[in-house]
Amino acid sequence: MASSASSIDTSPARIQKGVAPLRAGQGYSFLLRRLHSLSGIVPIGAFLVEHFISNSEAVNGVQAYNDQVKFLTSLPFVHVLEWVFIFIPILFHALYGIYIWYRGESNVGEYPWTGNWLYTSQRWTGIIAFIYIVYHTYNMRFTGVHLMGGGYQYAFSKVWFDFQSPWTVAFYVVGIVAASWHFSYGVWLFAAKWGLTVGANARRKFGFVCAGLAVLLVGIGLWTITGFTRTPADQVPWVEHD
Amino acid sequence: MANSKTVIIKIKRQQTPESKPYSEEFELTYRPGMNITSALMDIAASPVTRQGKVTTPVAYDSNCLEEVCGSCAMLINGQAKMACSALIDNLKQPITLEPFSKFPIIRDLQVDRSVLFENLKKVKGWVPVDGTYDLGPGPRQSAEEQEQAYPLSRCISCCCCMEACPQFNEKTGFVGAAAISQVRLFNTHPTGKALKVDRLQALMGDGGIQECGYAQNCVEVCPKDIPLTRSIADVGGQVMWQAIKDFFRT
Numbered sequence: 001m002a003s004s005a006s007s008i009d010t011s012p013a014r015i016q017k018g019v020a021p022l023r024a025g026q027g028y029s030f031l032l033r034r035l036h037s038l039s040g041i042v043p044i045g046a047f048l049v050e051h052f053i054s055n056s057e058a059v060n061g062v063q064a065y066n067d068q069v070k071f072l073t074s075l076p077f078v079h080v081l082e083w084v085f086i087f088i089p090i091l092f093h094a095l096y097g098i099y100i101w102y103r104g105e106s107n108v109g110e111y112p113w114t115g116n117w118l119y120t121s122q123r124w125t126g127i128i129a130f131i132y133i134v135y136h137t138y139n140m141r142f143t144g145v146h147l148m149g150g151g152y153q154y155a156f157s158k159v160w161f162d163f164q165s166p167w168t169v170a171f172y173v174v175g176i177v178a179a180s181w182h183f184s185y186g187v188w189l190f191a192a193k194w195g196l197t198v199g200a201n202a203r204r205k206f207g208f209v210c211a212g213l214a215v216l217l218v219g220i221g222l223w224t225i226t227g228f229t230r231t232p233a234d235q236v237p238w239v240e241h242d
Numbered sequence: 243m244a245n246s247k248t249v250i251i252k253i254k255r256q257q258t259p260e261s262k263p264y265s266e267e268f269e270l271t272y273r274p275g276m277n278i279t280s281a282l283m284d285i286a287a288s289p290v291t292r293q294g295k296v297t298t299p300v301a302y303d304s305n306c307l308e309e310v311c312g313s314c315a316m317l318i319n320g321q322a323k324m325a326c327s328a329l330i331d332n333l334k335q336p337i338t339l340e341p342f343s344k345f346p347i348i349r350d351l352q353v354d355r356s357v358l359f360e361n362l363k364k365v366k367g368w369v370p371v372d373g374t375y376d377l378g379p380g381p382r383q384s385a386e387e388q389e390q391a392y393p394l395s396r397c398i399s400c401c402c403c404m405e406a407c408p409q410f411n412e413k414t415g416f417v418g419a420a421a422i423s424q425v426r427l428f429n430t431h432p433t434g435k436a437l438k439v440d441r442l443q444a445l446m447g448d449g450g451i452q453e454c455g456y457a458q459n460c461v462e463v464c465p466k467d468i469p470l471t472r473s474i475a476d477v478g479g480q481v482m483w484q485a486i487k488d489f490f491r492t
């Protein structure tokens with residue numbers, strides 16, 4: 001990454017065994033790690049918040065929800081938008097995240113402290129959220145009634161029919177909690193690692209803000225679920241199932 | 243002496259850097275104010291295991307005996323600690339002693355921690371004042387700057403912060419919190435500043451500051467209470483600005 005003009009020491013390591021010393025001036029891991037961190041905030045985090053807010057239209061009934069879906073699916077270049085701002089960033093973030101997990105050596109057994117628990121939880125919530133997202137995307141975007149084009153009027157019904165199984169509802173709850181946790185702690189980590197919250201006090205205070213964000217997101221998510229589960233069958237447009 | 247208190251210590255030993263590790267148990271007479279180093283001295287004075295077998299004295303590092311030289315770090319009941327300041331009264335028995343797990347073993351509890359020295363060289367952890375003539379007195383530091391710098395200067399290179407870090411391992415080759423904190427120290431020094439760009443660029447290399455996952459074990463185990471997570475956040479911001487400058491201006 002560094003320019004050739006600088007005088008950083010790139011000589012090979014003198015140490016033969018154990019953990020290698022810093023490879024000053026070598027590799028691209030700095031760029032990739034920072035992109036990973038940033039991609040979690042924008043576009044993925046921004047989309048997550050938008051997605052939670054859009055979906056909460058479900059509490060306003062079938063029509064309001066379907067209108068919201070109609071608005072989103074009729075955005076210009078919607079396919080380009082979803083690939084560039086949603087699918088590709090999520091895939092990069094998830095796959096590089098798994099690689100980061102593989103390279104760390106979690107040690108909460110020896111050092112059972114809050115920061116260390118959160119470090120480990122960030123890995124587990126990440127993988128749970130990713131498994132959930134793969135299922136959710138496959139189910140809602142790539143199979144069944146296609147909501148783009150004219151299908152938007154079945155948007156509410158599609159979720160409603162899925163929620164007839166309590167297992168699906170339970171999985172959604174798990175997915176919402178994992179994604180909210182992972183995102184909120186990710187915002188906290190971003191602020192700490194990018195040098196925005198330098199002091200211990202600033203980090204503690206921002207911790208409360210992020211915890212509040214997590215609770216808020218989980219609240220919106222659960223409230224949205226009740227929008228579906230409270231709607232009686234006779235209000236839901238019927239979908240042809242094959 | 244039948245009813246006097248005793249201390250039981252289990253030690254993971256290894257004769258040579260390549261040989262197989264094994265475990266030995268010792269039972270020592272309790273004395274008030276005992277610490278791990280004094281217990282190891284007692285074992286050296288009479289190297290007999292709990293089972294009555296005569297053995298070799300346990301090899302360990304120590305020097306200052308007052309937590310300022312940094313040599314006596316080891317795993318005490320599984321956690322990275324300084325042996326000389328680890329009081330027996332504060333430890334759960336039986337006490338287990340192991341060498342650091344992420345550094346090459348020399349013998350018994352002695353490990354090779356030269357990776358930190360190499361890392362400090364990579365990040366130029368010094369003030370550049372070498373020359374052929376007297377450079378005169380350096381610029382004065384304000385009381386406020388001194389207050390910021392002093393805690394950072396207390397690092398004893400014990401490597402506890404690295405041993406406890408989940409990101410410090412052979413897969414990442416992470417530089418660790420100590421060297422990052424020294425970058426902060428020397429970047430704030432009025433003369434040390436001259437090498438600021440070199441230090442920040444070094445920390446962008448593989449194994450650099452980006453590997454930190456902010457688990458915060460480092461700041462918990464540091465025997466000198468150095469504000470390591472503050473240093474990592476501060477230097478993280480400096481490295482980021484440097485990277486942006488490098489990207490747009492070179």
Ligand code: SF4
Nearest residue numbers: 407454455457458460
């Ligand atoms: S904050 Fe955690 S990951 Fe970063 S250096 Fe300290 S122990 Fe390692």
Ligand code: SF4
Nearest residue numbers: 397398400401403464
């Ligand atoms: S920063 Fe603390 S734990 Fe790390 S080497 Fe220095 S004194 Fe030891």
Ligand code: FES
Nearest residue numbers: 305307311312326
């Ligand atoms: S002997 Fe010097 S720090 Fe323990």
